Amino acid sequence: MSDLNPKSKTLDFGGSVGALILTIFLPLVVLGLYLCSNQQYHLDGVNLDSEKIIEIVKSELIDNWANYFCNKTCWIAYLCWFFGLAILDLIIPGTWKQGVEMRDGTKLWYLINGKELSLALFALLFSRTWFTGSGFTLPELSFLYDNTLPLMITTWEFSLCLATLCYILSFVPLFSPNGKGTRERILALGGNSGQPLFDWFIGRELNPRIGLWDIKLYCELRPGMLLWFLLNLSCLQQQYQKLGYVTNSMFLTNFLQAFYIFDGVFNEEGCLTMMDTTTDGFGFMLAFGDLCWLPFSYSLQARYLSLVEVNLPTWAAIGIVLIMLLGFWIFKSSNNQKSAFRQGKLPQMKFIQTDRSTKLLVDGWWGMAQHINYFGDILIASSWCLPTGFNTPLTYFYVIYFTCLLLHRQKRDEEKCSDKYKKDWQQYKKQVPWKIVPYMY
Known part of the structure; x- marks a missing residue:
């Protein structure tokens, strides 16, 4: 090999x-x-x-x-x-x-x-x-x-x-x-x-x-x-x-x-x-x-x-749109922030300098959770299912499946980062303990 x-x-x-x-x-x-x-x-x-x-x-x-x-x-x-x-x-x-x-x-x-x-x-x-x-x-x-x-x-x-x-x-x-x-x-x-x-x-x-x-x-x-x-x-x-x-x-x-x-x-x-x-x-x-x-x-x-x-009351339709917008804002803002940081455009943000000469961001969105963008993804997925009402759990399959997929992806990423950064990753987890949802998980 x-x-x-x-x-x-x-x-x-x-x-x-x-x-x-x-x-x-x-x-x-x-x-x-x-x-x-x-x-x-x-x-x-x-x-x-x-x-x-x-x-x-x-x-x-x-x-x-x-x-x-x-x-x-x-x-x-x-x-x-x-x-x-x-x-x-x-x-x-x-x-x-x-x-x-x-x-x-x-x-x-x-x-x-x-x-x-x-x-x-x-x-x-x-x-x-x-x-x-x-x-x-x-x-x-x-x-x-x-x-x-x-x-x-x-x-x-x-x-x-x-x-x-x-x-x-x-x-x-x-x-x-x-x-x-x-x-x-x-x-x-x-x-x-x-x-x-x-x-x-x-x-x-x-x-x-x-x-x-x-x-x-x-x-x-x-x-x-x-x-x-x-x-x-x-x-x-x-x-x-x-x-x-x-x-x-x-x-x-x-x-x-x-x-x-x-x-x-x-x-x-x-x-x-x-x-x-x-x-x-x-x-x-x-x-x-x-x-x-x-x-x-x-x-x-x-x-x-x-x-x-299914005809939704106006307040429900507005609420669903707001959930989508909140999720989209978290998803896009966090990804844009990480992208800008990697390009050296946000030097003022706090980070951990690793032994591999790379930086782990611990500020802004990424100081709230290790995968805060996944939280936005879950909110977006929920907004797609809510318009169907609550007559059957069938139409909520997507948000359930997608959440499980993101949890598995987070686990894979943590294993990869732990092996890659070693002690620096342990320090990172102490500063950013939450994985996806701030103060919850």
């Missing part, structure tokens, strides 16, 4: 056994969420007709499996979506930015054009609405709503294929020498275990690329995020066709989530320093998470509201 790519010391999620369980379990969770929020299964508050769900799963998914697992129309539609966006991502003008320094001393170049691509998507939507002359009815959105299940399965199948391709490519030498003068690819520190199943799941290569096309960053910000936006719109259109108007709860869900989606796409440069980009490999976990889990589980609230009419 080379110095550039040391063998993984610890395996997340229980190694190969955990990877196998999650590879089977996670798609079943997304499927279960869909089945519990579908008009065919007589959704009635908390009480779900489990016998009917089992009956229809057998009659549709098992007896007519080809309609879902080998749906030619959905495959063609998704391939056009995925690779059409990829082509636009490469040809639409933007600004070239360098990422963080890699282990071989080099920095990768990224084309930052989220704003320009988003404007192109909006222009396409408006032009389609204009040329169809059908008012607030787009056939593409109707297709999305009516084919949610086969599209969900298609993205799962596509994730399997993409993860396998990236795993195979991780063994292919680079065409040109890297910064160390070899043709080795840079592998993820956590995905080079030598266990094929685990490495395939967690991601063996750190930044799989085809030419200048960075597969990981593209999947994180383009096909899944924008499909989530369109799925929400399809639910809004379905409700309008059903009721003749759009409820304030549906409008809030679409608006708040769209605000978050396009803030991420517009500010994609921030992803260049995130753990997903700098530390994690790209395997089935991220491929499935970006392409299937994100759009189809995150749009659960909108799908529920397309089936169940």
Whole structure:
């Protein structure tokens, strides 16, 4: 094993056994969420007709499996979506930015054009609405709503294929020498275990690329995020066709989530320093998470509201917006503060100088909690679920799952920092004892 790519010391999620369980379990969770929020299964508050769900799963998914697992129309539609966006991502003008320094001393170049691509998507939507002359009815959105299940399965199948391709490519030498003068690819520190199943799941290569096309960053910000936006719109259109108007709860869900989606796409440069980009490999976990889990589980609230009419009192709607704004303020302000500090723009802020010649910020937002930005994230997630009311815990799945994900990420980060900074990290924890929520956790 080379110095550039040391063998993984610890395996997340229980190694190969955990990877196998999650590879089977996670798609079943997304499927279960869909089945519990579908008009065919007589959704009635908390009480779900489990016998009917089992009956229809057998009659549709098992007896007519080809309609879902080998749906030619959905495959063609998704391939056009995925690779059409990829082509636009490469040809639409933007600004070239360098990422963080890699282990071989080099920095990768990224084309930052989220704003320009988003404007192109909006222009396409408006032009389609204009040329169809059908008012607030787009056939593409109707297709999305009516084919949610086969599209969900298609993205799962596509994730399997993409993860396998990236795993195979991780063994292919680079065409040109890297910064160390070899043709080795840079592998993820956590995905080079030598266990094929685990490495395939967690991601063996750190930044799989085809030419200048960075597969990981593209999947994180383009096909899944924008499909989530369109799925929400399809639910809004379905409700309008059903009721003749759009409820304030549906409008809030679409608006708040769209605000978050396009803030991420517009500010994609921030992803260049995130753990997903700098530390994690790209395997089935991220491929499935970006392409299937994100759009189809995150749009659960909108799908529920397309089936169940919920009209919020004005005070509740205002309160939900305020929760979103508070969370967004904490999330953005804290991240901007850390970014400015790393660039040397806030020399007056208190910090701990580590033996590794780096600085641990212990002032401002980051003096309140180690991951204060996660607290903002949790508030944002809560604001997306609250418009659905309290008839069922189903629509609160996202905030529960997301909180668990952030807790796990915080644990991983603490283990990494403890190993990296040693005694300096212990000093840091004494000055900033709270992990996510100030004075609580």
